[in-house]
Amino acid sequence: MDFFLLSALVLLAVTAIMVTISKHMGLGSILGLLIAGIIVGPHTPGPIVTSEVETLRHFTEFGVVLLLFVIGLEMQPAKLWSMRKEVFGLGSLQVIASGVVLGLYMNFFVESIGVAMLLGFTLALSSTAFVMQILQDKGKLNTEHGKNAFAILLLQDLAVVPLLAVLPLLSTQQQTVDSSWWKTLIDVLAMFALLIAFGRYIIPKALDKVAKQRNKDAFLLLTLLSVVLSAYLMKHAGLSMALGAFLMGMFLSTSRYSFQIESSLEPFKGILMSLFFIAVGMSIDFQAIMNDPWVFSEHVVVILVLKSLVIFALMLAFGASKSGAIKLAFLLNQSGEFGFVLFGAAKALGIIDDQLFVVGIGVISISMLLTPVLYNFGCSLANRLANVSQFSYFNTDNASMEQKVVVAGYGSTGKVIAKMLKSSGIPFMVFDINTNEVAFGRKEGFPVFFGDITDLKLLNTIKLDQASMIIVSIDHSLNALKVVKHIKENYPHIKILARALDIKAMDKMLLSGASWVIAETLESSIRTGEEALSQMGVPSDEIFVILEALRKNEYELIREITKEK
Numbered sequence: 404m405d406f407f408l409l410s411a412l413v414l415l416a417v418t419a420i421m422v423t424i425s426k427h428m429g430l431g432s433i434l435g436l437l438i439a440g441i442i443v444g445p446h447t448p449g450p451i452v453t454s455e456v457e458t459l460r461h462f463t464e465f466g467v468v469l470l471l472f473v474i475g476l477e478m479q480p481a482k483l484w485s486m487r488k489e490v491f492g493l494g495s496l497q498v499i500a501s502g503v504v505l506g507l508y509m510n511f512f513v514e515s516i517g518v519a520m521l522l523g524f525t526l527a528l529s530s531t532a533f534v535m536q537i538l539q540d541k542g543k544l545n546t547e548h549g550k551n552a553f554a555i556l557l558l559q560d561l562a563v564v565p566l567l568a569v570l571p572l573l574s575t576q577q578q579t580v581d582s583s584w585w586k587t588l589i590d591v592l593a594m595f596a597l598l599i600a601f602g603r604y605i606i607p608k609a610l611d612k613v614a615k616q617r618n619k620d621a622f623l624l625l626t627l628l629s630v631v632l633s634a635y636l637m638k639h640a641g642l643s644m645a646l647g648a649f650l651m652g653m654f655l656s657t658s659r660y661s662f663q664i665e666s667s668l669e670p671f672k673g674i675l676m677s678l679f680f681i682a683v684g685m686s687i688d689f690q691a692i693m694n695d696p697w698v699f700s701e702h703v704v705v706i707l708v709l710k711s712l713v714i715f716a717l718m719l720a721f722g723a724s725k726s727g728a729i730k731l732a733f734l735l736n737q738s739g740e741f742g743f744v745l746f747g748a749a750k751a752l753g754i755i756d757d758q759l760f761v762v763g764i765g766v767i768s769i770s771m772l773l774t775p776v777l778y779n780f781g782c783s784l785a786n787r788l789a790n791v792s793q794f795s796y797f798n799t800d801n802a803s804m805e806q807k808v809v810v811a812g813y814g815s816t817g818k819v820i821a822k823m824l825k826s827s828g829i830p831f832m833v834f835d836i837n838t839n840e841v842a843f844g845r846k847e848g849f850p851v852f853f854g855d856i857t858d859l860k861l862l863n864t865i866k867l868d869q870a871s872m873i874i875v876s877i878d879h880s881l882n883a884l885k886v887v888k889h890i891k892e893n894y895p896h897i898k899i900l901a902r903a904l905d906i907k908a909m910d911k912m913l914l915s916g917a918s919w920v921i922a923e924t925l926e927s928s929i930r931t932g933e934e935a936l937s938q939m940g941v942p943s944d945e946i947f948v949i950l951e952a953l954r955k956n957e958y959e960l961i962r963e964i965t966k967e968k
Contacts, residue, residue, distance in 0.1 A: 410452045411879060417442050417450075418681065433536060433680055436773040440684020441753050447689060460682040460743065464644075465634075466675025467532045467740065468500065469668055470644040471560075472630050474535060474553070475652020476661050477544070482883065487556050493551060493721050494558025497735075501527035501713045518754055522763070524566055528559045530739035531645060532679060533774050537734070547727040551718065552734055560646045563741050567641070570745075573754050587641070594640035595937075598633055598647060600655030610660050614838045616852055623667045629655070630668070659841045662834070662855040666864040683740070687768040691761040702766050707773070710736040726785035727950065729950055733781025737770035807870045811856040811886055812877040813840045816902055818872055821849050832865065855886045859893065867894055875901035884911055891916025929953055 418439040443452040453459060468606030483490075506523025515517050535544075543549040556747055606629045613621040630648055637647025655661060692699050711732040718728035743764065751761040754873075808824055810817050814836040821844070834854040834880045835841050844851030854861050856877070867873070873890055877883040887899055899917045903909040909922040929950060936946050 413450045414439075414443055414452050414681070417774070418677070421710045422819060432540070432677075433533065434772070435685040436677055436680035436770050440681035441466055441687055442684075443681075444687070445686030446685075446687060452763065453685075456682060456685040457747075460686065463675050463679035463682050464740065466582050466672060466677075466679045468634050468644050468648045469630060469672040470532060470535055470676060472633070472652040473665055473668060473672060474544075475649040475654075476656050476665050478553075478649075478653050479656045486550065488557050489554035489721070493717060494555045496717055497555050497714060498524065498527055498559060498562045500717065501710050502591060503836060505706060508709065510760035513759070515573075516520055517703070519743075521566070521569070521573060521749065521754070524562070525742050525763075526738045526766070527710065528562065528739045528741050529556060529710075529735040530737055530771055530774070531556045531560065532740055533737065534734055536676060537775065539875055542704040547723060548718075548731040550733065551721075551723065551727070555714075555735060557646075557649070559739070559741070560649075563745070566745055567748060568867060570748050570752055570754065571737040573749075573752075584820075591640045591642070594642075596634045598636050599654070601629065601632060604650045606651075606655065606659075607658050608649065610664075610766040611838060614660065614836075616619050617836065626664050626667050627671075659851065660843055660853045662852050662861060662865050666854070666858060666861040669860055679740075683768055683771055686743075686764055687772070688761055688765055691758075692765050692769075699762060699765065702762070703769050703773075704899060706738065706766065707736045707770060707777070726788060729785040729788065729946055730778070730781050733777045733784075735772070736777065737774045739771075740767075742767045743786065809856075809865070809867060809873045811835075811873060811883075813837070813844050813851050817874075818844075820876060825849065834861075834865075857882055857889065858911070859889055862889065862893070867897065870894075870897055872900060875912075884908075884915060887912050887915045887917050 418436060421439040421442070422432045422435035425438070441447055443450055445451050445454045445456060451878055462600060502524035504523070505526050506520035509522040509526075510516055510519035513522065534556060538544045538549045538552065544553070606625070609625055610622065613625060629651055633647040633651035634644035635647075637645050637650075655664060658664075674700070682744075714735055715728045715732040718731055719725070723731075744754065746760055746763045746767075747764065749755045750757070755763070808829055808831040810820055810824075810831060810833040813821070813833050817833060817835070821831065821833055831850065833844060833849060833851040834856045835844075835851065836853065836855050838853060841851050841853045856862070867890070873886075875883050875886050877886065883901060883903070887901055890897055890899055895916075899919075901912050901917045901920045903912055903920050903922050905924050906922050909920040912920045933946055936949070
């Protein structure tokens with residue numbers, strides 16, 4: 404226990420320092436995590452947290468699974484279908500072209516052309532974990548190069564399957580090949596059928612049940628179960644666990660619980676992804692690198708350059724802008740975590756020796772290490788070229804989201820507000836914890852989602868910082884006050900419009916930071932009085948003067964009238 408606590412203390416201290424320095428230098432947190440892994444890893448002098456690096460990496464790869472699940476939540480089936488050209492066209496060509504080019508290069512260093520091509524195709528696969536985390540951190544998922552990066556990475560996940568399948572054919576060891584391929588096909592189809600059944604029907608029904616009970620613990624456990632189940636089904640079928648998680652997330656993306664699911668998983672994903680990057684840093688064996696540093700450096704540089712050139716050329720061929728092509732080339736030119744799996748399997752089958760395995764793992768790790776720096780350089784280069792050539796590559800999705808309105812509560816007031824916003828063409832989304840209200844709103848065609856708007860993690864998940872206004876129409880005064888305080892403390896630039904039952908609740912909300920508060924009892928009284936005066940023949944201009952006096956200075960006159968004696 405003492406050793407575990409000491410290891411945790413050292414790991415947290417080194418990681419905190421390196422991430423702080425890395426972010427201060429504008430290089431992002433990933434580079435800091437990698438360097439922290441190098442410092443505490445077994446291949447450098449200094450404190451060693453663990454020597455079981457491969458075991459740690461296998462465990463933390465579940466963070467990649469969670470990452471793909473969250474991305475699936477943001478990718479509805481219709482949106483994925485609209486990207487079929489990029490996924491199967493651009494993605495397939497990237498894998499094939501990069502694999503062949505790198506395979507020809509590797510043929511200078513290995514005797515067998517088959518082994519060289521295997522190495523080339525393995526190194527052609529980029530890091531889903533690194534790329535998607537960088538795009539999420541920088542808010543670039545919906546940009547031109549962000550969408551293309553996702554399409555290519557998705558196809559690369561599928562490409563792992565045939566690469567694993569050809570390994571036994573290249574092995575010098577005696578292998579028994581199962582000729583009953585149709586049984587394998589049936590097994591894969593059965594796993595997909597189960598995944599669809601759970602993702603489209605069983606899991607949503609179960610979420611309905613626990614959401615109605617407002618059981619947050621059961622909701623979280625059920626969400627984690629869906630991720631693990633999808634990963635297990637695809638693993639059993641011989642496919643990528645990350646692919647299974649992505650498909651499960653995509654099935655649940657049309658559910659009214661999608662945002663609440665994402666906010667529930669965010670802490671787990673963040674911790675595991677951080678540990679994954681640290682484990683990659685621990686994998687870098689500097690002793691193996693120093694055995695022949697010039698050849699090793701040549702491998703890294705040539706692989707980065709060749710992949711960049713292939714991706715840049717393909718992007719231009721598919722009609723992308725020059726700036727988008729440059730950014731994607733510098734973002735995807737590294738090798739990825741699937742290389743660890745493929746090199747490990749190749750080593751176990753005797754296809755490659757220990758020395759080539761260590762060098763391969765080192766090349767992958769170093770290329771990952773360079774990714775944040777290279778991507779920043781690529782963005783700077785693309786921006787300079789864009790200023791000269793007047794290419795437009797702005798993120799139109801984010802531009803439209805700047806006018807987004809978030810409505811908290813879908814009661815009687817929320818329904819009226821939603822109707823008015825939709826009629827005015829203003830983008831909005833509504834959140835409520837009443838499953839019946841959420842179901843009713845979605846049936847009416849409104850963007851109503853299940854979610855506890857008092858949960859700060861949910862506010863981060865829905866990117867509330869991009870909204871221009873939040874309307875708090877929650878019936879419970881204490882919860883409404885909590886929402887106002889949270890938003891004012893964490894998003895001070897957002898305008899807050901709230902409703903309150905009476906003047907006391909209104910005062911509390913104004914003190915907590917609300918921009919405007921409508922007191923329902925006061926407004927209903929004023930509206931009733933206005934109608935009474937109108938029916939009694941009082942001129943409309945006189946009524947207007949009276950109403951202005953009553954509403955002046957936050958109902959100052961009404962405060963005097965209703966003051967307790």
